[in-house]
Structure formats: structure tokens, C-alpha cells
Amino acid sequence: MAQQSTPDTLDPAPGANSAPERPPAVEPDGGVALLAWAARMREEQPAWRDGAGHVHVFRHSDVQRILADPATFSSDTVGRLSGGEKQAPRGTLLLLDPPLHGKMRRLVSKAFTPGLIAGLEPWITELTGQLLDAAPEDAFDLVDTLANPLPVTVIARMLGVPAEDRDRFQGWADQLLSTDPEDPESVRRMEETAVTISAYLQGFIEARRREPTGDLLSTLVGAEVDGERLEDEDIASFATLLLLAGHITTSVLVGNALLCLDRDPELLAKVRADRSLIPAVIEETLRLRPPFTRIERVTTTGTTVAGTAVGPDTLVHLWLLSANRDERVFEDADEFRAGRSNSRQTAFGHGIHYCIGAPLARLEGRIALEALLDRYDRIAVDPSVRLTWHGTNVFGARHLPLRVHRA
Secondary structure, three states, rough: OOOOOOOOOOOOOOOEEEEOOOOOOOOOOOOOHHHHHHHHHHHHHHHHEEOOOOOEOOOOEEEEEHOOOOOOOEEEEEHOOOOOOOOOOOHHHHHHOHHHHHHHHHHHHHOOHHHHHHHHHHHHHHHHHHHHOOOOOOOHHHHHHOOHHHHHHHHHHHOOOOOHHHHHHHHHHHHHHHOOOOHHHHHHHHHHHHHHHHHHHHHHHHHHHOOOOHHHHHHHOOEEEEEEEEOOOHHHHHHHHHHHHHHHHHHHHHHHHHHHHOHHHHHHHHHHHHHHHHHHHHHHHHHHHEOOEEEEEEEEEEEEOOOOOEOOOOOOEEEEEHHOOOOOOOOOOOOOOOOOOOOOOOOOOHHHHHOOOHHHHHHHHHHHHHHHHHEEEEEEEOOOOOOOEEEOOOOOOOOOOOEEEOO
């Protein structure tokens, strides 16, 4: 069994009272120290103020309450933390508050109806087969071969941009995901990347204005909000969000599901014998190893979180990874139990900002696991390769080398 696949049985963390200025990194241990730290913080400091004055929240009940209260905890981190000097484009749903958020979400929801998502299944299944057809026979990197190109190609098709540019999309996504908001140089590179993406998309937006083609970019070009057409910047920002969040969610989900199954050969055998268990495996993977470790809000007024006074305009980090392992909600929370009730897990958020692409990510994850089990009678994470991990905000391996045997 691969030693690098992040055990979920945790050793006691160092005393939370001597907590570091910043949370432990995921690298190099795959998140073991981070999980242990979060577990201790849930018990001893459920609302912790770091060296920058940000507040970190760890318990499930507090995370859910904050996500359900957009009036007190705003998503407009750009506008509020800049004192109004900057504004997020209207297409950046994650950074919008009501009522604009509701109007924009209803607009883009037209591309994510259950019927439209279900209609993609035959094509996604075919695409998955094509990607695996191109894989080496005995060993390959799951991330490079399937977990990254699958969602990127799906999103490119939805938007109406060339799927052959997916390597370019991946490079941009890697740059954005590696951004350290406390490092000015890292932020500068992120801003340069955002400008590059916007310039790339501009040509497609202009083409859709001349001749709509029925794709998502065409829908956004023709849409109106409060009687106004969306600006090109708004459209580009939503497309960028979809390319980034949409693909990394599925990519990390598929990799994490394989990691969890690799660590439990008995469960893997059960799933191989009964594919109806795959949705339960996906849900438990999302709970135990959510793609994004945390999300942010900013207070609009003075308030209290877990008995701690929090002033206005304070950045609040909501630890989804910690909330999903809260023992008050999930029995034996650090154990992988496919089939447990996961209706309260927070991997896709909660409230008005619940992930609009969650059904698509679940569909892609199910199809990917089904295809892997259909094609290979043996799948194992290569124990000889040391895994590398995404940064603190993403909980998954950058690459996942597999050893396989064709069925």
C-alpha cells in the first residue's frame, strides 16, 4: 500500500495554544500535520486569530451558520478589503453578494440544469474512454492522463473554446491555484495570469457577439442583468472561474477517490463487484478529502463567532476540511465509511453559494471511476513514487502515479 496516501488516523497535534502564525502546509506530508492541527483547533480554539488578524473557523456548526448569513459575512472580499477601490467583475459568482449574486446565478444556471448535465453523460463516457485509450498499458499518472484533461475538455466544450488548448488552461489554473495572497510577487503573477486569460477569451466573446453558437459564452453574451448587457470583463471572469474551479474540483475528487480506495482493498473489491456503491464512495471522498480546504468571507459588521468577538471588515477563513471532520456531526469522523449519511458535508459549500457545478463534478467523478474499474482488474498507487501536493487551499495530489493491469 502506498505510504504517501495521507493516513486519516491522526496523531495528537502540538498544543494549539502555541499555534503557528499560519496554518501548516499540505506539503510535504500530504496534510497530516494540517489535519491534526485542525482537529486540535476544533476543540481548543474554534475561532482562531492568526498573525495577520484573520479569523479561522473550524467547527461544522459555525461554518454552516456563517455560510447561511451573507448579510453579516460577505463574499465580496475584493471590494470590502480594498475599501471599495476594487470591485470583482459581475461574472465572479464566488465574490458576489445578494441581490446581484442571485441575478447572475439564475443567469448562468441555465447551463447547469439537471437535464443538460444528464445529457452530457454519453459524451463524457466516450471522452473518458478516449483518454484512457491513450494511456500506457501498465502504468500512468492518473492526473495527467484523466483527472485533469477530462473536466477541462468538458468545460471547454460547454464554453465553446478549443479543447486542444487544455494544456494552456491547465498552466493558467496551476498559476492561479499557487497564489499566496500574503506574497505581493505571487499576487502580481496571479493578476498577470488573469489578464492573459481575459485576453485569450476576448476573441471568442467578440465572435459570439457577431454570431451566437448556442454555447455558454453565447448565453452570457446575449444575457441582460437589470436591463444591461454583461460587459466583456464580466463574461471573461465567469469563464475563468469555470475553467479554474470546475476543473480542479473534479480533478482532485477523482484523485482523492483513488487514494481512498487504494488504502482500503476490501472496499475496492466491494465497489468493483457492485458499481452502485460508487456514488457513496464519491460522497465520502468529498467529506473526508474535500477539494478545497477552506473558503473566505469578510464581516460587514461586528459580530461573534464561537464566543470570539470579530470586528467589521475582518477576513474569515472557513475550514471546510475541518467542518467535514467534526466529531459532533460525523461519528468516527477520520474514518472513511462509504454509505454514511453525508447530507451535511460542506465540500461544495452551503447556502446561496452552494457550488453550481456540483452535479457535473459528481457525474464526471462517477464516470471516471466506472471507466477505471471496467478497464483494469488491478489498480494501485505506485508506492515507489513520492507524491507531491497542492498548496494549503487545495487538498489533493498534483500527480498520482498508478500501476494497472488491463482486464
